Amino acid sequence: MSSRHKGVRRYLPYLRPYTRQVVTMCVAAMVAIAAATAIPQVIKAIIDGPVTHRQTADLPLYAGLVVALALMEAAGNFIRRNLSGTVSFNMETDLRNDFYAHLQSLQVAFHDNWQSGQLLSRAIGDINTVRRFVGFGLIFAIVFVVQFGAVVFMLFRLDLLLAAVTALMALPVAAISRHFFTKYAVIARRVQDQQGDVTTVIEEMATGVRIIKAFGRDALLFGRYRTEVAELRDTNFLSVDTRAQFWTLMTLLPNLILVLVVLLGGFATLNHQLSVGGLVAFITYLFMLIWPMDALGWILAMGDEAQTASIRLSEVFDSLRDVDDRPDADTLPAGRGEIRFENVSFTYPGGRAPVLAGVDLHVRAGETMALVGRTGSGKTTLAMLVPRLYDVTGGRVTIDGHDLRDVTLRSLRAQxxxxxxxxxxxxxxxxxxxxxxxxxxxxxxxxxxxxxxxxxxxxxxxxxxxxxxxxxxxxxxxxxxxxxxxxxxxxxxPRVLILDDPLSSVDVHTEAQIEAALRRVLQGATAILVAHRPSTLALADRVALLDGGHIVAVGTHSELMRNQPLYRQLLAQEAEAVERGAAS
Ligand SMILES: Nc1ncnc2c1ncn2[C@@H]1O[C@H](COP(=O)(O)OP(=O)(O)OP(=O)(O)O)[C@@H](O)[C@H]1O
Ligand SMILES: [Mg+2]
Structure with missing residues (x-):
């Protein structure tokens, strides 16, 4: 639960395999910053030295120094950018693999409750956002904090008053960006959610096209689609508008600071408190500040987006893997395939009434057990418990004496x-x-x-x-x-076969052919076979009759025909249905 609130921090461990690259990246970044911060100092030296004293002979030396520093900065930045690309895309792949593996491990119920569009937008969009932040944003953030600190330090060394004014002017900038980003985070989250909604409608339209047309629902769905697309557009407009206002302020404010610095600096130079070279260096540093200030906003935005994306991802990652391997789970050894349901009860997640209650059933090794019952009596549910698509909520199911929950899913499902x-x-x-x-x-x-x-x-x-x-x-x-x-x-x-009404859509002629072949396969396996038609029931050694989530009788077909009115009734209905089908 606590991980739900960790946001993007939860995904930082994904950087761990790439520690070496990250360290190299940071070193490269520091080298670049050091070189960049040294350049204005050299310029100051040029102006206050050779330029002021007209010693042109020294100029090539200084120029060479600037070139060397510029090359150092370029090399540092090149290495940093290259590595951050490698690291972030590797991390994205790892994260996406985990996401996919997690989706697969989730209980079937999870997929009943989640729209696939929302899953898609998380698998693609949100992972991408987290990757961009962790892979680029964070590195940039570190780089900018260091660069900002270095530059401000140099400013104070050059002129206390000027530096103090500049620092003071930075305060409103910080306040504005704070305000903007709180507002922007809400909008960013809304865009992401609405994208998921649109994807869902398109997906439903694509997968359910026949039903939609057959029921004349085209117009209704198209209406819904149009509304959601329009909502998405409006939110995007709002997002663009908010950003436009912010960036305008962010370009205007630094230039205002610049005007102030030039004015105050001009006076300081005339009063000989600051050298001309010092003023030029100061202004150059000021320009070095503008970019981190702009980028600060960009990184904060990225961080907020990554935060919402992380929360959305965590909603999926935190979904319980109700059906999961126990830490001490063993491999299911290859045995004879005897299945026992012992006092099994089952309630669907979120469901109130139990769908199965007090079910005891013993399917002997090599036996074929048919399940018969009215619609909704729990046949499919019972069958799904064997491959552990759901776990029992009471009692237990065993294969060859092993509780299904004590063996690994992989080894169970492989058999x-x-x-x-x-x-x-x-x-x-x-x-x-x-x-x-x-x-x-x-x-x-x-x-x-x-x-x-x-x-x-x-x-x-x-x-x-x-x-x-x-x-x-x-x-x-x-x-x-x-x-x-x-x-x-x-x-x-496989040793165990679970066949839930496998022939319901097959015509009678083909059914007869399949049954002949199926008989051979069933001889070599333990099977649970949900069936309606007498011909399919003939494949079974015994039949279990289900009613309202209880097993009311177990016996051979002829025993049940003799003793169970419900069984006779169900088969009679089926025979009637077959006749009607044949007559029409
Ligand atoms: N995913 C689910 N969530 C909640 N309840 C469910 C779910 N699937 C089935 N049920 C309920 O469980 C009960 C048993 O359903 P089940 O599908 O096991 O019946 P069945 O015997 O296979 O029916 P049929 O002959 O129609 O296939 C029904 O009341 C059904 O509404
Ligand atoms: Mg069913």
Whole structure:
């Protein structure tokens, strides 16, 4: 919780791997500042020495000195800029990798509650802002504080009164910039949030286009889009206007100070309190101050933006990884795949009523257990507990006697093949969608999986297995998507199979073919199979009947047919639905 308030400081440790570069960078910056601050001193020496006393012979020496100092400054700045680029982009990559890894580790519920547009704007925009500040802003801030200090010190050495006047004039500048930046921080945050909103609307429009058109919601959504874009524009106008006012003041004020210095300095020179060279040096230093003063504003703005960006990032980073590896989690050893639910209860995060209560179920090794129940009875929820898409809120689930929460997610999920009701395909090739980063030894396995799922259609796609599917790719039918998802689940012969209504969108003929092949696969695995149709139920050794989050009966299909009126009723409804489908 405390990290939530740390803001940008939380991301400073990302610089640690690059300590050497950062140190080199600081040294280079100090060298550049030292050289820059020395130059006006040489100029003063030239004016008060050779120029005043007409000793032209010494001029080349001084000129050479200035050139040497200028080269030193240039070299220092070059090294600093180059290194800060390397460091900041490396840091950005590290941060973005962590962000992505964290997103993946989060509970499914997190994604139910977050708009993807808001996530996108954080993954791209906010990380970029933090990177710019930590990689450039902070370094500049250090450089400017040092440069400011060095220059002010030199000013006081040259003339006390002039330096005091200059320092006094800097006070209103600081006050103005403080005022501006408090105001600006609010606007910056609003711009970032509104950008997220716009992204969300565009995304919804793109992904839900069919439903939107089918329900004639185009106008409604377009209206919403227009409002949000207009709001974003207005906030941006406000931001531009605020900045314009500020920068105008910031260019005007230093010039006013300059006028004062020239006037006071002129008198001081005439009264011989200050040499001509001293006055020139003073004015040169004054110009060296203007840039840090401008940049101070810019850095503060950057810091404020980075602060809001950090808070927005932390909102994601702090989202609990409810499902996470315990520190002492072990690898799940390859066993026989016996699954036990022991007095399991489950409530969705934020939900009030438990969706599952007092569930005891024993799926023997190698057995296929079907789950049957009305819609909303908790079948999908129960199935999701096995690959730990959610953790139980009471009781426990074990595989081969290991509590699922005691083993690493990676080892658990590596042994489970899953296909859920709504088959999600990613914008990637068929091949990538099937393999999903797993180590698949040979193409033969791939072929077998596609055969089991009757997904031979993939060979006829325009580019075969390399055809892009998903959001930006080739459009597959619901049945085709389901068959790919099934192939993905059985690929690599996992010990445990979780199949949630895997054939609901497949036609009866194809279903029969898949069932024949699926029977072989199920023989080598422990499986939980959510099913409605009698033909799919025939694949199961036993059936568990769910009602209202409770298991009301477990037995073979014929036992349940004999003893459970609810079971008979559900199957009768299903048969009717199939007939109606066949008749129409
Ligand atoms: N993400 C969620 N957050 C809160 N409640 C949920 C969530 N998903 C499902 N539920 C609720 O949990 C209950 C069980 O849902 P579940 O999806 O497990 O039922 P099901 O048996 O699979 O139904 P179906 O046959 O329609 O697929 C329902 O009351 C549902 O409203
Ligand atoms: Mg379901």
């Amino acid at each position: 489970i093949g899953t296909a859920f009701e709504d088959p999600i395909l990613f914008s990637a090739s068929v091949h990538e969608n099937l393999v999903m980063g797993r180590a698949i030894s040979d193409d033969e396995e791939l072929k077998q999986a596609l055969e089991v799922a009757e997904a031979g259609f993939v060979w006829e796609l325009p580019w075969g297995l390399e055809t892009r599917v998903g959001e930006q790719g080739y459009t597959l039918s619901g049945g085709q998507r389901q068959r790919l998802a099934l192939a993905r689940a059985v690929l690599g012969h």
